Amino acid sequence: xILLAFLAQTLRIAIPYLLAAAGxxxxxxxxxxxxxxxxYMLGGAxxxxxxxFASNSPWAGVLAALAGGGVLALLYAVSAIRFRADQVVVxxxxxxxxxxxxxxxxxxxxxxxxxxxxxxGFTVQGSGTGFGALVQNPLVWxxxxxxxxxxxxxxxxxxGLRVRAVGEHPAAAASVGVRVARVRYLAVLVSGMLAGLxxxxxxxxxxxxxxxxxxxxxxxxxxxTIFGRWDPLRAGLACLxxxxxxxxxxxxxxxxxxxxxxxEMIPYALTIVALAGVVGRAVAPAALGKTAIE
Amino acid sequence: MSTTEPTMAxxxxxxxxxxxxxxxxxxxxxxxxxxEAVLPPLVALLLAAVVGDVLIxxxxxxxxxxxRLLLEGTWGNAYGFGQVLYKATTLxxxxxxxxxxxxxxxxxxxxxxxxxxxxxxxxxxGLALPPGIPSLLCxxxxxLAAALGGGVVGAVPGVxxxxxxxxxxxxxxxxxFIVLALLNYLTSTRLHVPDTxxxxxxxxxxxxxVSDYVPSFQxxxxxxxxxxxxxxxxxxxxxxxxxxxxxxxxxxxxxxxxAEYAGVNVGTVTWRALAMSGAIAGIGGLNYVLGYxxxxxxxxxxxxxxxxxxxxxxxxxxxxGICVAALLFATLSQGGLxxxxxxxxxMVDVLQAVVILAVATSxxxxxxxxxxxxxxxxR
Numbered sequence: 001x002i003l004l005a006f007l008a009q010t011l012r013i014a015i016p017y018l019l020a021a022a023g024x025x026x027x028x029x030x031x032x033x034x035x036x037x038x039x040y041m042l043g044g045a046x047x048x049x050x051x052x053f054a055s056n057s058p059w060a061g062v063l064a065a066l067a068g069g070g071v072l073a074l075l076y077a078v079s080a081i082r083f084r085a086d087q088v089v090v091x092x093x094x095x096x097x098x099x100x101x102x103x104x105x106x107x108x109x110x111x112x113x114x115x116x117x118x119x120x121g122f123t124v125q126g127s128g129t130g131f132g133a134l135v136q137n138p139l140v141w142x143x144x145x146x147x148x149x150x151x152x153x154x155x156x157x158x159x160g161l162r163v164r165a166v167g168e169h170p171a172a173a174a175s176v177g178v179r180v181a182r183v184r185y186l187a188v189l190v191s192g193m194l195a196g197l198x199x200x201x202x203x204x205x206x207x208x209x210x211x212x213x214x215x216x217x218x219x220x221x222x223x224x225t226i227f228g229r230w231d232p233l234r235a236g237l238a239c240l241x242x243x244x245x246x247x248x249x250x251x252x253x254x255x256x257x258x259x260x261x262x263x264e265m266i267p268y269a270l271t272i273v274a275l276a277g278v279v280g281r282a283v284a285p286a287a288l289g290k291t292a293i294e
Numbered sequence: 295m296s297t298t299e300p301t302m303a304x305x306x307x308x309x310x311x312x313x314x315x316x317x318x319x320x321x322x323x324x325x326x327x328x329x330e331a332v333l334p335p336l337v338a339l340l341l342a343a344v345v346g347d348v349l350i351x352x353x354x355x356x357x358x359x360x361x362r363l364l365l366e367g368t369w370g371n372a373y374g375f376g377q378v379l380y381k382a383t384t385l386x387x388x389x390x391x392x393x394x395x396x397x398x399x400x401x402x403x404x405x406x407x408x409x410x411x412x413x414x415x416x417x418x419x420g421l422a423l424p425p426g427i428p429s430l431l432c433x434x435x436x437x438l439a440a441a442l443g444g445g446v447v448g449a450v451p452g453v454x455x456x457x458x459x460x461x462x463x464x465x466x467x468x469x470x471f472i473v474l475a476l477l478n479y480l481t482s483t484r485l486h487v488p489d490t491x492x493x494x495x496x497x498x499x500x501x502x503x504v505s506d507y508v509p510s511f512q513x514x515x516x517x518x519x520x521x522x523x524x525x526x527x528x529x530x531x532x533x534x535x536x537x538x539x540x541x542x543x544x545x546x547x548x549x550x551x552x553a554e555y556a557g558v559n560v561g562t563v564t565w566r567a568l569a570m571s572g573a574i575a576g577i578g579g580l581n582y583v584l585g586y587x588x589x590x591x592x593x594x595x596x597x598x599x600x601x602x603x604x605x606x607x608x609x610x611x612x613x614x615g616i617c618v619a620a621l622l623f624a625t626l627s628q629g630g631l632x633x634x635x636x637x638x639x640x641m642v643d644v645l646q647a648v649v650i651l652a653v654a655t656s657x658x659x660x661x662x663x664x665x666x667x668x669x670x671x672x673r
Contacts, residue, residue, distance in 0.1 A: 083655035088401050088463055089607050092600055093650035100643025107638035219467060226464060261479035268468035275460035
């Protein structure tokens with residue numbers, strides 16, 4: 001019973017990570033650094049709440065989140081691809097823009113600097129926090145399906161082959177007729193929509209938007225992307241691992257066995273270890289971050 | 295890297311090529327460099343003003359009134375100006391920190407945690423020192439502690455990059471979370487004053503505020519760390535453009551393979567550059583700990599690291615540019631508070647993001663346009 005509760009909570013925490021990390025893998029495999037996941041998630045979360053508040057339907061919120069994450073992603077793609085701006089700089093600007101815009105719109109729409117009013121969300125009232133409530137949330141199912149789907153898309157479809165090609169060797173891809181920029185735009189758009197969906201899950205699960213509510217989750221998803229060595233399935237496992245650590249920390253909170261701050265560090269520390277190559281070096285796609293040079 | 299082009303001519307000028315480098319072409323290339331540096335920020339400000347207009351209008355206010363209030367609340371009175379100076383001081387440090395990394399071709403995203411670590415170490419020293427020591431006497435100790443705190447945090451990604459090739463962007467981001475969590479743990483379990491997020495006040499080393507000399511600055515946090523920032527900016531320029539180590543650093547940033555071929559140890563330059571970058575950011579912590587609150591408080595560094603990146607980019611990693619950009623971003627931050635009665639201060643966050651985005655996207659465009667114009671002019 002305790003184990004079941006543990007697994008349910010792990011899954012609940014992991015869903016936004018899974019969605020965003022799948023987006024992170026798509027973007028980075030196409031050669032665009034996914035520093036922006038945090039911004040997409042925040043934008044998606046706000047759009048989800050604003051649209052469900054206006055329409056009283058969580059599905060409208062989901063659509064709005066796809067649009068919100070997608071628009072931020074397009075802005076990133078246009079800056080980095082069309083205008084050859086530095087990806088890291090633009091990525092940081094997009095994150096700052098998402099924070100600023102959501103705050104501004106929170107004041108404009110809801111006249112508050114901290115949180116939105118309550119919205120309905122997906123879960124049916126009174127079904128608790130276990131698996132019973134989770135299976136009623138369609139976003140949970142999407143989150144579970146998205147990882148194998150991304151893997152299939154990346155490894156089993158022509159589009160996926162092109163994504164990997166433009167991320168490894170864009171010049172070679174271009175020489176066989178792949179339209180490099182278009183593939184990259186698509187990959188980034190998908191990543192923005194997925195991460196936006198992750199934000200929607202977060203906001204609808206908490207039934208409201210609060211200022212800065214993603215609280216670094218986009219960076220955890222980025223950590224999972226890298227720790228999973230840019231492979232959707234491994235990144236998905238990394239998300240589950242990070243979520244399990246968080247769950248453990250929440251359940252141990254009373255006992256003070258391990259300070260919560262040290263559990264917080266786990267995803268970041270593991271990522272650095274993976275990058276430093278202590279246990280099997282993580283090697284990035286060759287053209288990652290290089291849209292400015294071509 | 296978008297910042298490399300203008301310095302290319304400078305490196306070329308260091309190797310004597312007879313005949314070609316006449317005084318006139320030198321002056322022309324200097325003018326070109328200035329044009330390329332100044333135009334993108336102007337484009338960015340224009341765009342930010344347009345976006346600002348839209349935001350202000352959606353809130354049903356008049357842009358003219360809001361901008362007037364913004365200027366009056368920042369450069370229009372001594373208190374507002376003092377606050378701008380205070381905020382700019384921190385941004386000069388984080389801007390220089392990021393700028394030094396960029397000159398070496400490295401992206402230091404960790405200025406926030408380096409700043410926090412510097413401030414934290416300074417506070418530790420302050421708590422350990424007996425009260426009553428003259429500030430000027432113990433300032434060197436504080437400088438050393440803050441530089442060490444930030445420098446160690448900066449050296450980690452440097453060593454990992456030099457030794458294992460770990461990408462410094464990701465490592466510094468991840469390290470931000472780790473270091474801030476660690477400082478949070480140390481503060482909240484051992485050092486904090488009950489029911490607060492800050493340590494006790496330090497006994498010695500407090501630096502005087504500007505208002506101690508100019509009474510009209512009363513209430514503003516501007517303090518003599520300001521002078522420290524100016525000195526650091528000058529030292530930054532001297533190191534980068536007048537010393538061998540600085541030249542090696544820039545050479546690595548421009549073309550690591552060529553630098554290596556010329557006998558520069560790229561790995562050493564890399565970790566040293568990031569350690570120095572961290573140390574500069576760390577010293578920035580003194581502005582808050584010695585100059586303003588006199589204690590370390592959780593979250594005092596929030597946002598200063600990312601804005602430091604903005605400052606370095608807009609300022610083209612040049613000490614003068616960085617100081618100007620720091621004043622610009624500090625004005626926007628303080629201006630947000632000034633206009634809050636008319637429009638949400640959060641508008642300023644959006645404008646800051648727009649400025650960064652516009653500068654980053656317009657730099658390659660402007661360069662191309664200027665090149666084209668120059669070519670057709672010489673033809």
